[in-house]
Amino acid sequence: MSIHELQQVLHDHADDVVDTALAGRAAAARREAVGIKWRRRAVGTLVVAVVAPVLGAALLGGGPFDRTGTIDPVDRGHSADLDVLSSFAGRELLDSEVVTGTNELVLEVPAGEHTELHAACWGVGPKYTLHVTLDGEGPGDGYCETNRPEVSQLAYGLTEAESGVDHTLRLWITPNYPDLPDVPAGVFLMAAAYRSPDVEASVTGQEVYALERVDGEDYELAAYDESRPGARTLRSTFTATDLAQVEIFSNASLPHPEDRVTVLLNGIRQSDFWLGPRSFDHLAARYKGPHTVVLRIRGDVPPDAVLGVVWRTIKR
Amino acid sequence: MGGVSDVTDFDEFVAARSTALLRTAYLLTRDHGRAEDLLQTALAKGWLAWSRIESDPESYVRKIMVNTYSTWWRRRWNDERPTEQLPDQGYADADTTIRGDLWTALGNLPRGQRAVVVLRFFEDLTEAETARLLGCSVGTVKSQAARALARLRIDEALMDEPLGREGR
Numbered sequence: 001m002s003i004h005e006l007q008q009v010l011h012d013h014a015d016d017v018v019d020t021a022l023a024g025r026a027a028a029a030r031r032e033a034v035g036i037k038w039r040r041r042a043v044g045t046l047v048v049a050v051v052a053p054v055l056g057a058a059l060l061g062g063g064p065f066d067r068t069g070t071i072d073p074v075d076r077g078h079s080a081d082l083d084v085l086s087s088f089a090g091r092e093l094l095d096s097e098v099v100t101g102t103n104e105l106v107l108e109v110p111a112g113e114h115t116e117l118h119a120a121c122w123g124v125g126p127k128y129t130l131h132v133t134l135d136g137e138g139p140g141d142g143y144c145e146t147n148r149p150e151v152s153q154l155a156y157g158l159t160e161a162e163s164g165v166d167h168t169l170r171l172w173i174t175p176n177y178p179d180l181p182d183v184p185a186g187v188f189l190m191a192a193a194y195r196s197p198d199v200e201a202s203v204t205g206q207e208v209y210a211l212e213r214v215d216g217e218d219y220e221l222a223a224y225d226e227s228r229p230g231a232r233t234l235r236s237t238f239t240a241t242d243l244a245q246v247e248i249f250s251n252a253s254l255p256h257p258e259d260r261v262t263v264l265l266n267g268i269r270q271s272d273f274w275l276g277p278r279s280f281d282h283l284a285a286r287y288k289g290p291h292t293v294v295l296r297i298r299g300d301v302p303p304d305a306v307l308g309v310v311w312r313t314i315k316r
Numbered sequence: 317m318g319g320v321s322d323v324t325d326f327d328e329f330v331a332a333r334s335t336a337l338l339r340t341a342y343l344l345t346r347d348h349g350r351a352e353d354l355l356q357t358a359l360a361k362g363w364l365a366w367s368r369i370e371s372d373p374e375s376y377v378r379k380i381m382v383n384t385y386s387t388w389w390r391r392r393w394n395d396e397r398p399t400e401q402l403p404d405q406g407y408a409d410a411d412t413t414i415r416g417d418l419w420t421a422l423g424n425l426p427r428g429q430r431a432v433v434v435l436r437f438f439e440d441l442t443e444a445e446t447a448r449l450l451g452c453s454v455g456t457v458k459s460q461a462a463r464a465l466a467r468l469r470i471d472e473a474l475m476d477e478p479l480g481r482e483g484r
Binding site for chain 2: 015029273
């Protein structure tokens, strides 16, 4: 196989991609930028620098993106005598480990209860990248923190079926710049398994819990709406008496590849996403009073397509 | 940031380059929805830094996009679906079957190697340009590209023409 064939494949798949949301793209980006600034102020912590050469520098670190390989910690480190949050937002701690003096931590998670897994790295700041895999795949990567996060940086909610088998959660760090030690002084790695709360509701077939923690605050389930199957539009209105958050859901067993869902909050287009079994992260409804979310499917509407909106208010 | 001319310049930049950036995002994520999310996030961060980057916004936004992709994670992952389930074009004959296999193999590359492949062989960046964008050495780009091509079972000896503006 040749390089030319590789290039052909890349172009075969990419050249048909067109930004069909171009008309509102710049305005939506500016709105999202406002949200980024707002979140920075709200959480009062340093947001990671977006241009830090994490990827490239991480490549220097001996295959940090290799999901299956193992690394040889310079030092196995030792358990850190630190408490892990025993509960938050309805989650109850099942097992945890915090280590220091090492660049890797593996937590074996036995089959059992409906589980949510959490990972964190702190003490060294964004000069290091935390990588996390579950059974050798995803969930992802993030910068290490300088200060200990309240709960974690990465979380992965196991489905009922996934909770029925053993899992291995693996964390490791890589330096983002040359000449940094593999095992920096002061680094802490934490892995934790929490029992998920009872499912409070099912929206578009996806689990919804009574509480979610967003930027350090717990938000309570206040209301939710779901469209009837096959409906093109869902309009959901909620009167906020305090800070509120919105989660967006959709589902369809066989969505057409061109089917998209447009999200409007208070008449302002927020984003588009592809119809399917997805949920969106939280949108903030930042003032008291009525808020309206409209979800609209563009393209063909599969007969089993459903849309959902979950409203949460801050728990005082 | 935020003046009328800034808004105009930003809008013109997005109008001109959005689709090209989206194509790169799609090759990185292999998911139309996540590609749009990635582009939107990168453009938003680009707008925040617009006063500093307007002389060469595309490089900056592309850099944000690649770095954001490498560090992206979701607060809740249990609704995530493998990208392989997304509809894809069918392949009918032997040649296109090979291409389908290659596309699948690309999806199995570690994220760093996939980023190098996309930048080098789709964006046609030189090794030096790729290294600058990724913030690593040229040697690292070379080694990552070599590993990726080996995993894709591509014979560099079958290269049809020099790659990039500096060749290899």
